[in-house]
Amino acid sequence: MRLFAANIFIMTAVSDIKIVKATSSKLKDLSLENIPFGKYFTDHMLEADYIDGEWKNVTIKPYQSLTIDPSLASLHYGQAIFEGIKAYKNPSGQPYIFRPNDNFKRFNVSAERMQMPTVPEEIFMEGMHQLIALDSAWIPTMADHSLYIRPFMFSTDHLIGVRPSDTYKFMIILSPTGPYYNVPMKIYVEEKYTRAAPGGVGFSKNAGNYGGSMYATALARKSGYDQVLWTDAFEHKTLQEVGTMNVFFIIGNTAVTPSLEDGTILAGVTRDSAITILKDMGLKIEERKITIDELIEHHKSGNLKEVFGTGTAATISLIKELRYKDYVMQFNLDEWKVATGLKTTIDNIRYGKVADNYGWMYKI
Numbered sequence: 001m002r003l004f005a006a007n008i009f010i011m012t013a014v015s016d017i018k019i020v021k022a023t024s025s026k027l028k029d030l031s032l033e034n035i036p037f038g039k040y041f042t043d044h045m046l047e048a049d050y051i052d053g054e055w056k057n058v059t060i061k062p063y064q065s066l067t068i069d070p071s072l073a074s075l076h077y078g079q080a081i082f083e084g085i086k087a088y089k090n091p092s093g094q095p096y097i098f099r100p101n102d103n104f105k106r107f108n109v110s111a112e113r114m115q116m117p118t119v120p121e122e123i124f125m126e127g128m129h130q131l132i133a134l135d136s137a138w139i140p141t142m143a144d145h146s147l148y149i150r151p152f153m154f155s156t157d158h159l160i161g162v163r164p165s166d167t168y169k170f171m172i173i174l175s176p177t178g179p180y181y182n183v184p185m186k187i188y189v190e191e192k193y194t195r196a197a198p199g200g201v202g203f204s205k206n207a208g209n210y211g212g213s214m215y216a217t218a219l220a221r222k223s224g225y226d227q228v229l230w231t232d233a234f235e236h237k238t239l240q241e242v243g244t245m246n247v248f249f250i251i252g253n254t255a256v257t258p259s260l261e262d263g264t265i266l267a268g269v270t271r272d273s274a275i276t277i278l279k280d281m282g283l284k285i286e287e288r289k290i291t292i293d294e295l296i297e298h299h300k301s302g303n304l305k306e307v308f309g310t311g312t313a314a315t316i317s318l319i320k321e322l323r324y325k326d327y328v329m330q331f332n333l334d335e336w337k338v339a340t341g342l343k344t345t346i347d348n349i350r351y352g353k354v355a356d357n358y359g360w361m362y363k364i
């Protein structure tokens with residue numbers, strides 16, 4: 001009897017999102033036109049606490065700073081995960097979110113790998129829904145603009161001891177964003193540093209993966225490259241991801257992208273969308289291992305047509321140059337049709353300009 005009553009109580013507590021509204025909007029002092037990525041935040045945020053084995057205090061409240069204790073566990077041992085999602089408005093001004101259910105599922109995959117509690121759908125999805133509904137005036141309507149959604153979770157125990165935290169905070173913040181500075185990239189094929197190894201945490205969207213990648217990226221920048229193409233930890237031959245994006249190679253009429261089974265690739269929602277659309281564009285899709293040696297052979301034979309990265313922030317990033325040791329592959333982007341066609345199709349779906357035949361747009 002007592003157990004039954006306790007379950008009922010948890011369910012009502014979880015679906016009950018308290019809302020404290022801001023007294024005025026920061027939007028009146030801000031233009032959303034060409035706003036830089038990740039710098040400005042909307043009027044509200046969502047916050048929830050994991051205490052005594054339960055999610056509690058689910059609240060949408062005015063965007064504000066947190067006060068932290070210097071011993072906060074996540075600062076020391078890195079139990080910290082996040083997601084990146086985007087919201088758009090269609091031509092009649094109706095807000096939509098692009099495939100948020102996929103990010104919800106991936107968030108909990110990351111949580112399990114980092115020994116963190118999963119977040120229930122009633123908090124992640126319903127909380128995001130209510131937060132976006134409240135701040136929907138912040139979704140820009142200009143071309144190539146959107147509202148970036150950043151759900152994240154971190155450990156909050158005040159204890160400098162290496163063990164999983166008992167307490168966590170889950171939050172969602174929102175940031176309006178203008179067109180991504182999307183110039184074609186020069187990429188350096190990495191031969192020394194490693195982003196992810198089998199058995200590691202490469203498939204999870206945890207903060208440390210980004211911290212660990214910055215040194216190699218900075219070295220590549222010093223040599224005049226924008227990003228690195230990550231390779232496997234053992235031989236530095238098998239291709240993984242480009243910077244913080246998934247990578248696609250158009251070889252003849254086939255789109256090749258590294259497969260997920262080693263756990264070294266982040267399963268991008270844009271990657272999955274690209275696979276679906278490219279198939280419908282008539283390309284053959286191969287999710288498999290591909291090495292730099294194979295890529296160079298296709299380049300030499302003239303079969304390597306296009307190389308691009310996919311991710312929520314930039315959608316599609318074209319690669320104009322790829323360097324491995326002394327071998328430099330350069331591409332004439334004016335001849336490309338696949339990457340550009342793919343980008344147009346994804347954008348048309350996101351901005352509600354064509355029918356969403358895949359069921360990707362989540363209505364607010």
Ligand SMILES: *Cc1c(COP(=O)(O)O)cnc(C)c1O
Nearest residue numbers: 244245246266268269270311312
């Ligand atoms: C987030 C991320 C991606 C892209 O995932 P999307 O869901 O398409 O945004 C790719 N690689 C890494 C390492 C990432 O963290």
